[in-house]
Amino acid sequence: MDRRSFLLLTAASVTTPPTEFLRSFAAGEDSRLLHGRRDSTSGPQAKASSDSSPWYRVMRRCGQINYNERDPLTMNAEAWGDYWASLRVDAVLLNGGGIVAFYPTQVSFHRRSQFLGTRDLFGEMVAAMKKRGIRAVARMDCNLAYEDALKAHPEWFERNADGSPRPHGESPWLFATCMFSSYFSEHMPAIYREINQHYPVDGFFTNGWPSTGAPRVCYCENCLHLFESLGGVPPAETDASNPLYRKYYQAHLDRVLEVWHLWDGVARERNPESVYVGNLGGGLDTVKDLKEISQAAAWFNADHQGRSGETPIWDCAQQGRVAQSVMQGRTITNVAGAYSNATPNWRHVSKAPAELTLWLAQSTASGMVPWFHWLGGSPEDNRWRAVGRSFFDWLANNETHFRNRSSIADLAVLYPQRTVAFYSRPESRRPRYRGGSVDYLQGLYYALLEGRFLFDFVHEGNLDATSLQKYRALLVPNAAYLSDGQCEAIRRYVNGGGSLLATFETSRHTEWGDPRPDFQLADVFGAHAAGEVIGPRGNSYARMEARHPVLEGFHDTALLPGAENRVPVRADSVPLILSIVPAYPAFPPEMVYPHEPKTTEHAAVFREMGKSRIAYFPGDVDRTCWRSGNTDMSQLLQNAVHWVRGSDPAVSISGSGIIEVFAWETEPGYALHLLNYTNPNMTHGAIRQTYPLGPQQVRFRVSRGRLIKSVRALRSVASLRFQQKAEAVSFEVPGIKDYEVIALT
Numbered sequence: 001m002d003r004r005s006f007l008l009l010t011a012a013s014v015t016t017p018p019t020e021f022l023r024s025f026a027a028g029e030d031s032r033l034l035h036g037r038r039d040s041t042s043g044p045q046a047k048a049s050s051d052s053s054p055w056y057r058v059m060r061r062c063g064q065i066n067y068n069e070r071d072p073l074t075m076n077a078e079a080w081g082d083y084w085a086s087l088r089v090d091a092v093l094l095n096g097g098g099i100v101a102f103y104p105t106q107v108s109f110h111r112r113s114q115f116l117g118t119r120d121l122f123g124e125m126v127a128a129m130k131k132r133g134i135r136a137v138a139r140m141d142c143n144l145a146y147e148d149a150l151k152a153h154p155e156w157f158e159r160n161a162d163g164s165p166r167p168h169g170e171s172p173w174l175f176a177t178c179m180f181s182s183y184f185s186e187h188m189p190a191i192y193r194e195i196n197q198h199y200p201v202d203g204f205f206t207n208g209w210p211s212t213g214a215p216r217v218c219y220c221e222n223c224l225h226l227f228e229s230l231g232g233v234p235p236a237e238t239d240a241s242n243p244l245y246r247k248y249y250q251a252h253l254d255r256v257l258e259v260w261h262l263w264d265g266v267a268r269e270r271n272p273e274s275v276y277v278g279n280l281g282g283g284l285d286t287v288k289d290l291k292e293i294s295q296a297a298a299w300f301n302a303d304h305q306g307r308s309g310e311t312p313i314w315d316c317a318q319q320g321r322v323a324q325s326v327m328q329g330r331t332i333t334n335v336a337g338a339y340s341n342a343t344p345n346w347r348h349v350s351k352a353p354a355e356l357t358l359w360l361a362q363s364t365a366s367g368m369v370p371w372f373h374w375l376g377g378s379p380e381d382n383r384w385r386a387v388g389r390s391f392f393d394w395l396a397n398n399e400t401h402f403r404n405r406s407s408i409a410d411l412a413v414l415y416p417q418r419t420v421a422f423y424s425r426p427e428s429r430r431p432r433y434r435g436g437s438v439d440y441l442q443g444l445y446y447a448l449l450e451g452r453f454l455f456d457f458v459h460e461g462n463l464d465a466t467s468l469q470k471y472r473a474l475l476v477p478n479a480a481y482l483s484d485g486q487c488e489a490i491r492r493y494v495n496g497g498g499s500l501l502a503t504f505e506t507s508r509h510t511e512w513g514d515p516r517p518d519f520q521l522a523d524v525f526g527a528h529a530a531g532e533v534i535g536p537r538g539n540s541y542a543r544m545e546a547r548h549p550v551l552e553g554f555h556d557t558a559l560l561p562g563a564e565n566r567v568p569v570r571a572d573s574v575p576l577i578l579s580i581v582p583a584y585p586a587f588p589p590e591m592v593y594p595h596e597p598k599t600t601e602h603a604a605v606f607r608e609m610g611k612s613r614i615a616y617f618p619g620d621v622d623r624t625c626w627r628s629g630n631t632d633m634s635q636l637l638q639n640a641v642h643w644v645r646g647s648d649p650a651v652s653i654s655g656s657g658i659i660e661v662f663a664w665e666t667e668p669g670y671a672l673h674l675l676n677y678t679n680p681n682m683t684h685g686a687i688r689q690t691y692p693l694g695p696q697q698v699r700f701r702v703s704r705g706r707l708i709k710s711v712r713a714l715r716s717v718a719s720l721r722f723q724q725k726a727e728a729v730s731f732e733v734p735g736i737k738d739y740e741v742i743a744l745t
């Protein structure tokens, strides 16, 4: 098909009446569509246009076929159109170009796929989506280009310190481009404009850029000029203690925002409803400032496709929480790799269905839009197709219950961006981490799952009173690096009646890691730093000195396990509840006794100020809990969270199993999402099968005056009996397979 006939087809397809619309599936790959449950009255675009929000704000399902240079030889655009229509997606990501063009480009150094021939694969794919009422987003790559461009435009490329270009590790005929160069500010916009001119795309997405990882240091001419203006060459590795690194970190972020705004503007030149979306992600572990990036991003795409090694299954839900902490209800998508991404990685075979489904479920539960992703236009493995279709079909049938208004969680967990990015203690400098550590957050998180708490992440840049007022308590897992302003916001929250749980070095350093003589929040903690961190040392303890609600449930013991690291503190005005028993030898057994049997040093400080309750742990109990798997430590954290939050939570769920809970106020009412992680493959993938949970007793608090008429389980398709007394709605969920959503309307 030439471009002219394709444009005519596209123009015609916009007005295709519903009957023809359905008939167009008949030749497709999936006969199930003939009995399809697709809403025949309107395609997704029609739905979006009836809403004043831009189309991506109301998108609920998204797909991506990531085709390769050779695919123009064999790829069937119509069959792919049928597949994506069978998933009832709102939008599909389609490869336009960047490294190689999948259409007959005229832009210099934008190399056409060597297999393109006379085809316009991108144009065919856009047309195939459009005629099925699906939005088309051009998926681009701005990160690599060929040697001919390197020779003609040496200024476009990243350089090592010796001036050499940076070839790609696996495809060394491609070279890394520099984001400070005109490749980003002129060449990529020229390509976007060409695509915008010829194809009715609804947006642009760039693979791999900007990412949330550590800023890479380049030594090209442009970057050397930048370093001159900053006063010198920054260190190659993340080092927030270095003044040049600090300047470079901000300059890098400024350029990311400049390019993002530029590309978003170019995307909207022909269609104000169009959008540019960059590639973010990183889960808990981010370096670039998400709060700043979120201010440029109309749409946050989390490229968090799967897990490997010892990564826990809840890694995807955590990604959702991190993204929500900055997007605060605006569009977030998460890429779910349908291929087997693990270590090692297989791009062309399917992921285990149970693992993939739980990944899609976590994306949905945490309020992200699932984006289903396959690589290669002519797959030899097709098992993934049914997994996506089954989940997306269910999503589409229940779409209204996934239109979230706001989370109803009553606990906030601080997402400590700077600490995650820059803080490290010697024992946490492992290759997995890019200079920081997420073990503190991970330990608290696991305790919150065990305690079945309902919580949100709040980014440290969003600690204003409006953001915090809905929460009864703020939980702070070692936010060692906090600015004066952030500390003041926490102080105001506590003075206004909010409760606080904090651990270890929280507020001990400025946002760049400069040490303070004492905790900036010492007055709030009721504790002062009395020395440098002691540890890591095992075999230390906390001794129970007095009764306290946080110690409930610990019988027949005076000792609890101690944290591996601690800040020695003075807390003279607070009663001693838990005292430190300093570390002593664990070997040989003859030497295993406390060499300092009794101290008055606090292992925890519990205090009340007006309506506020404060629990401060000078030890890294959260990190130690995660690293050791110790059950007492998790219980201690859970008890402390219970105590700071108080009774009558927004939602309580009793029953057996490890579950993660999200609860949203939705357009029709409320939705309670229950994810079942109870599985031998919870912390080492992949999930092979589901181990269903038995009955769960739920008490769900609705807004005052709200009368609930129906409680339904959407996955198991059942109406549940319930009772409502004032705001409390009580019901039993008979069981949870992998994932259940309870709709209260």
Ligand SMILES: [Zn+2]
Pocket (backbone or CB within 6 Å): 157, 158, 159, 178, 179, 180, 181, 218, 219, 220, 221, 222, 223
């Ligand atoms: Zn450069």
